Amino acid sequence: MVKDLLTLEALSAAELWELLKRGNYYRQRLDKGEKAGKELRGKTVANMFFEPSTRTRMSFELAAQYQGAHIINFTHQGSSLVKGESLLDTAWNIEAMAVDCMVIRHGTSGAVKQVADNVQAAVVNAGDGKHAHPTQGLLDILTIWRHKGRVEGLKVVIVGDVLHSRVARSNIQGLTKLGAQVVVTGPATMLPDAADWPVEVETDFDRAIDGADCVNVLRIQKERQEQGLFPSQKEYFKFWGVDENRLTRDILLLHPGPMNRGIEINGGAADGPNSAIFDQVTNGVAIRMAVLSLLNERGGH
Amino acid sequence: MELLLKNANLIDASGERYGDIWIRDGKIAEVGKNLIRPGQSVNLAGKIVLPGLVDLHAHLREPGQEGKETIATGTAAAAQGGFTTICTMANTSPVIDTPLLVELVKLKAKAQGWVEVLPIGAITKGLEGKEIAELGLMHQAGAVGFSDDGNWVQNAHIAHNAMKYAAQWDLLLISHPEDSSLNADGVMNAGSLADRMGLKGADPVAEVVAVERDIILAESTGCRLHLTHLSTAGSVAAVRRAKARGVRVTADVTPHHLLLTEALCDSYNTMAKVNPPLRRQQDCHALLEGLLDGTIDAIATDHAPHKDEEKQTTFDAAPAGISGLEIAWPLLYAHLVETGRIPLATLVDKMTSGPRRVLGRELILAPGERADITVIDPMALAVVNPAEFVSMGHNTPVAGWKLAGLPVMTIVQGEIAMLNGKVGAGPAEQPVAQVG
Numbered sequence: 001m002v003k004d005l006l007t008l009e010a011l012s013a014a015e016l017w018e019l020l021k022r023g024n025y026y027r028q029r030l031d032k033g034e035k036a037g038k039e040l041r042g043k044t045v046a047n048m049f050f051e052p053s054t055r056t057r058m059s060f061e062l063a064a065q066y067q068g069a070h071i072i073n074f075t076h077q078g079s080s081l082v083k084g085e086s087l088l089d090t091a092w093n094i095e096a097m098a099v100d101c102m103v104i105r106h107g108t109s110g111a112v113k114q115v116a117d118n119v120q121a122a123v124v125n126a127g128d129g130k131h132a133h134p135t136q137g138l139l140d141i142l143t144i145w146r147h148k149g150r151v152e153g154l155k156v157v158i159v160g161d162v163l164h165s166r167v168a169r170s171n172i173q174g175l176t177k178l179g180a181q182v183v184v185t186g187p188a189t190m191l192p193d194a195a196d197w198p199v200e201v202e203t204d205f206d207r208a209i210d211g212a213d214c215v216n217v218l219r220i221q222k223e224r225q226e227q228g229l230f231p232s233q234k235e236y237f238k239f240w241g242v243d244e245n246r247l248t249r250d251i252l253l254l255h256p257g258p259m260n261r262g263i264e265i266n267g268g269a270a271d272g273p274n275s276a277i278f279d280q281v282t283n284g285v286a287i288r289m290a291v292l293s294l295l296n297e298r299g300g301h
Numbered sequence: 302m303e304l305l306l307k308n309a310n311l312i313d314a315s316g317e318r319y320g321d322i323w324i325r326d327g328k329i330a331e332v333g334k335n336l337i338r339p340g341q342s343v344n345l346a347g348k349i350v351l352p353g354l355v356d357l358h359a360h361l362r363e364p365g366q367e368g369k370e371t372i373a374t375g376t377a378a379a380a381q382g383g384f385t386t387i388c389t390m391a392n393t394s395p396v397i398d399t400p401l402l403v404e405l406v407k408l409k410a411k412a413q414g415w416v417e418v419l420p421i422g423a424i425t426k427g428l429e430g431k432e433i434a435e436l437g438l439m440h441q442a443g444a445v446g447f448s449d450d451g452n453w454v455q456n457a458h459i460a461h462n463a464m465k466y467a468a469q470w471d472l473l474l475i476s477h478p479e480d481s482s483l484n485a486d487g488v489m490n491a492g493s494l495a496d497r498m499g500l501k502g503a504d505p506v507a508e509v510v511a512v513e514r515d516i517i518l519a520e521s522t523g524c525r526l527h528l529t530h531l532s533t534a535g536s537v538a539a540v541r542r543a544k545a546r547g548v549r550v551t552a553d554v555t556p557h558h559l560l561l562t563e564a565l566c567d568s569y570n571t572m573a574k575v576n577p578p579l580r581r582q583q584d585c586h587a588l589l590e591g592l593l594d595g596t597i598d599a600i601a602t603d604h605a606p607h608k609d610e611e612k613q614t615t616f617d618a619a620p621a622g623i624s625g626l627e628i629a630w631p632l633l634y635a636h637l638v639e640t641g642r643i644p645l646a647t648l649v650d651k652m653t654s655g656p657r658r659v660l661g662r663e664l665i666l667a668p669g670e671r672a673d674i675t676v677i678d679p680m681a682l683a684v685v686n687p688a689e690f691v692s693m694g695h696n697t698p699v700a701g702w703k704l705a706g707l708p709v710m711t712i713v714q715g716e717i718a719m720l721n722g723k724v725g726a727g728p729a730e731q732p733v734a735q736v737g
Contacts, residue, residue, distance in 0.1 A: 188469040189462050203469035228433055228462045231426070235435045 003298065004116040004123040005291055007132040008174040016141075016174060022290035023142045023283065030066075030286055039293040040069035046099045048074045048091070049126070050106040055257055055281065056126050056136070060103045063288035072099075091115045101295065104128075109166075122295045124288075130164050135291060136256055137170030139284040141178065143276050144214050146283070147252050152179030157208050159240055160218030160264055161190040161229075167256045171216060172199055183208045186218075186240055189229040205240050214252040217242050220264045233263050244268035252276055302326075302715055303340030309350040309676070312646065313665045314654040322350065324672040327715035331668055343736055345676060349706075351649055352664040353385025353416075353673030353713065354630060355656040357475075357553055358450070358529050358601035360622070361387075361418075363409065364402075365394025370606040370693045372406070375626070376414035377725075378604070378692035380718035382627035383708030385416050385673035387604075388660075391423040392451040398423035398434040400442035407443050415718045415725065416711070417673070419445040419660070424463050424474060430454045433463050440472055445660055448475035450529065451576075453511050455481055460515070464524035473660070474519075475527045478511030478536065479577065488617055490563040490578045498569070500616060503578050509535035516543040519550055527659055528552040530603050532577035534587030541596040551659045553601040554588045556629050557698070560636055561585075565698050571612045571619035572698040575605070578621075592651060593643060599655040600648075602629045606694020624694030628685055630677070632699065634706030676710035676736060683707060691724060709736050 008016065029037075045064040049057050057073070064071045074094065085093075087106070094102065101122040104112045109129030116123035127133040145151050156175055162168045162184045172182050176198040183200045184191060185208035194201050202208040209215060220236060230236045237243075243266045247253060253274040259265055270277060306322045311332070323331040323338045331338070361375035372389075379387045389406060391397040397406060403420045410418030422444035423434045428451065436447055447467065453476065454460040467474050484507030489495050491502025512528055516539060519526035531537060531554050540552045557575060562582055565573035573579055591597040605622025612619050630652060637643045653675075657663055664670055683704040687695035711719035718724065721736065 188465045225432065228431070228459050230466075231433045231435045231437075235438050239437050 003295065004125075005134055005295065006113050006116060006123070006125045008134045008137050008170050008177070009132075011177070013177050016138075016178060019138055019287065019290050019294060020142050020145060022294060023138065023287035024146065026289040027142070027146070027283055027286035030282060035066045037067040037289075040064060040067040040296055043100045043296060044070040044072065044098060045101045045103060045292065046072050046074060046094050048094065048102055048104045050076045050087075050104070050111075051127070053105055053126070055284070056105065059281070059284045060124075060126060060288050063285050063292055066285070067289055067293060069292070087111060087115065088118055091119055095119045095121050101292065124291060124295070127166055130166055131169065133166040133170045135284070135288055136167050137174040138291070139280055139287045140171050140216060140254055140256070141174050142283045142287050143254060143280045144252060147276055148213055151175065154180045154213040155211055156180050156182050157212045157215045158182065158184045158218065159205060159208070159215060159242065160186050160220055161224060162186055162218065163190045163192050165218050168218060172197060183212070187230050187236070190224070205246070209246060209251070212251055214254065215242065215247075216254040216256075217265050219256065219258065220260055222260070222263075237263060241265065242269045244272050247272065247274040250274070254280055256280070303338065304712070304715070304717075305336060305338050305340065305342040306350060306674070306676070307336070307342055307344050309345035309348050311350045311666050312649050313352050314650065314663070315665050317646075322666060322674070324674070324712065324715050327672055329666060329668055329670045329672050332666060345736060347678070347680065348709065348736065349677040349679060350666065351675045351677060352653045352666060353675050353711070354383045354652045355660075356384050356387040356602050356604070356626065356629070357527070357599055357656045357659060359387045359389055359604040359626060360392070360606065361389050362393060362606065364405065369608055372409045372418065373413040374691065374693050375604070375606070376410065376416045376418060378626040378690065380415040380711045380713070380724045381691045381708070381722070383630050383675040383677070383711055384626060385675065385711060385713045385718070386419060387416060387626070388419045388421050388445060390450045391421050391448060392428055396423050396427050397421070398426050398428075398439075400435060400438040403439050403442040403444045416713050421446045421448050421450075421475060423447065424449045424454055425459065428452045430456055430459055433459070433466055436467055436472055437470060440470060446473035446475050446527065448477065448529070450475065450477045453477050453479045453481065457514060457518070461518050461522065464518050464522040464526070468522050468524040471525060473525045473527055475529050476511070476515045477530070478508050478515060478528055480507045480511045480514075483507035483510060487578070488574060489566045490580050492563070492581070494563050494567065498567070503576075505533040505535060505580065505584070508533050508577055509539060512536045512539045516540070516548055516550055520548045523549065526550045529601060530555050530558065530577055531588065531591070531597065532558045532580050532584060534584050537587045537591035537596055541591065541594070544596060551598040552591070552596065553599040553656070553659070554592065554597050555601060555603045556625060556633050557623050559585060559588050559592070559600070560632070561698060566616070569616045570698060571614065571616055572623070572696055574616060574619050574621050575603075575623050576621040589642065593647060598651070598659055600629070600633065600651045601656065602626050604692070606692050607696045609695055612696050622696065623698065624687075624690065624692050624696045627691055628697070628699070628704060631683065631704035631707050632685070632702065634677075635703045639705050672712055672715040674712040675708055677706050678709045678736075679706050681705070681707035681709065
């Protein structure tokens with residue numbers, strides 16, 4: 001593992017397991033109410049979000065605080081970027097304030113890597129464009145592992161706008177490296193050219209979900225309809241929406257949030273017994289504690 | 302109902318033979334020779350029995366334009382013309398672009414129709430070419446294909462997405478190929494005649510460009526594409542090349558584009574105004590060649606009825622369209638088969654099996670098959686008399702033309718829909734004493 005966490009693709013199975021096990025340890029600590037860790041004492045983490053986020057930003061913030069780090073937040077609104085400063089200049093300025101770790105979200109694929117390649121600080125990718133969202137992938141896998149007791153041999157279905165989803169890409173990379181079978185499904189207009197991806201592509205949700213252990217439901221952005229990718233919310237829900245009737249067995253239900261109830265998922269499913277959606281959020285804090293502490297130990301900070 | 306058809310020449314995709322057909326409970330119960338069965342029996346010596354004719358392209362105008370045609374009158378015209386099944390286009394008012402409207406057409410056709418109606422839904426909402434319509438839900442409601450007919454999906458990105466989306470359920474997209482950026486307001490075929498008459502021409506390249514684009518998109522997406530009412534030699538060549546390299550494309554041609562040329566527009570004859578426009582002799586030849594070599598799969602009427610007064614105006618102002626359901630078969634029989642230009646088997650194929658294959662169906666005259674049957678009298682002659690049309694649309698440029706091989710009986714799912722030129726004259730009303 002180098003100084004940064006940019007994708008799950010770059011990690012070996014052993015490195016993934018190291019993070020997952022450490023995430024599980026922090027989850028157990030959180031469940032006991034232990035939030036006064038000292039792993040990052042004296043370190044400074046900068047949250048740099050060039051795209052709106054609530055859940056991920058708060059999750060990183062708490063993860064740093066629970067380990068005793070200083071944390072500063074930078075948001076796009078009202079920043080020097082609006083005044084025309086380049087991304088790299090912004091990053092160098094923040095680094096010059098003795099920041100040890102940058103957590104970066106950016107709307108452009110590859111932008112976070114560009115910063116990582118040009119700073120000494122450790123960089124954690126909190127989502128770049130359509131490319132990668134490694135901590136979301138890790139928290140999804142941690143949730144699956146904790147519920148199913150294993151990852152290898154499981155069949156995981158990812159349903160929705162896979163084409164535009166960094167969450168899907170990170171899940172696919174992590175899960176397949178750990179031996180799970182991944183099937184992506186959704187309207188043909190929202191599925192990637194997966195010719196060299198280690199996944200199965202299936203437009204029929206019923207066939208995709210047959211024998212599945214887990215279904216990860218992606219958020220459907222309403223503007224995709226205006227872009228001509230699907231006809232209506234009604235038709236989308238009919239063919240690819242997740243309701244409780246699709247969850248007949250012990251299929252674990254995940255959703256990275258925020259949910260559009262009634263479009264890609266209904267209340268019966270989201271609030272039903274199969275749902276681990278709020279458990280994912282807690283695991284999100286735990287896995288980010290694991291990532292920050294491990295990067296710190298590796299000397300990136 | 303039970304009905305025994307005796308001593309007929311049976312022609313279908315499996316060939317020609319002589320014999321009897323016993324129809325019971327809407328199905329063909331038996332095919333053989335010298336059958337004796339209870340119920341009605343009718344001697345069809347000298348007649349030809351075909352699987353029912355299928356039209357891939359008809360405008361019945363309902364809902365919304367019931368002054369031009371209705372489901373009741375349009376299906377009566379279909380029965381009169383020997384059709385047992387017709388596909389109805391989505392450009393009604395409102396446009397058929399939701400599952401509820403597909404259901405409406407089906408229910409109305411079931412209650413008031415004389416033949417089977419297979420609704421075609423819109424590709425894009427309101428035929429506007431902007432957002433994909435609910436193809437999946439309409440398919441579940443019974444739409445057999447999707448078309449923005451009257452319009453072409455001009456935006457290639459939308460067309461590409463629609464084809465990708467349709468391909469996931471192997472849905473059939475039917476394209477009216479016409480690039481409007483190359484064909485703004487043309488009212489007749491472009492060229493010297495249009496220029497001499499002072500009318501705005503519709504260039505054949507506007508069709509060929511659209512055909513080629515759709516073929517490229519179909520090839521890339523794997524979508525089933527049907528190109529309707531081809532009118533130019535260039536389109537036929539494009540489809541021929543596409544089929545040779547394995548693209549899943551089919552095509553149809555109308556009777557008027559096979560038989561008629563732009564010359565009919567001379568004297569500003571609005572009856573000859575149609576879209577795509579009547580072209581030239583070399584196009585008719587190319588279309589006929591395409592029919593014979595299998596490039597063109599089906600003959601479709603593009604039945605487009607209009608009110609008399611709508612056509613009684615200037616050429617520019619007149620609506621485009623020809624009312625063609627009830628004369629399609631006998632017109633082509635007289636002018637293509639009797640003249641020796643195509644074999645009878647070809648006409649039968651292009652109006653029965655050909656369109657069924659486009660729809661992914663098949664029907665031969667064999668036990669267990671649905672009793673959709675058309676009986677032809679090869680000796681019966683007539684001339685086109687629009688005043689006697691069953692359709693509300695009397696708009697045709699071939700008034701006075703010879704008709705031959707008239708349909709004399711149309712049987713839809715075992716029920717007689719037309720007998721001896723009278724729609725609805727089934728045995729419930731009178732016994733079938735004589736046919737033809």
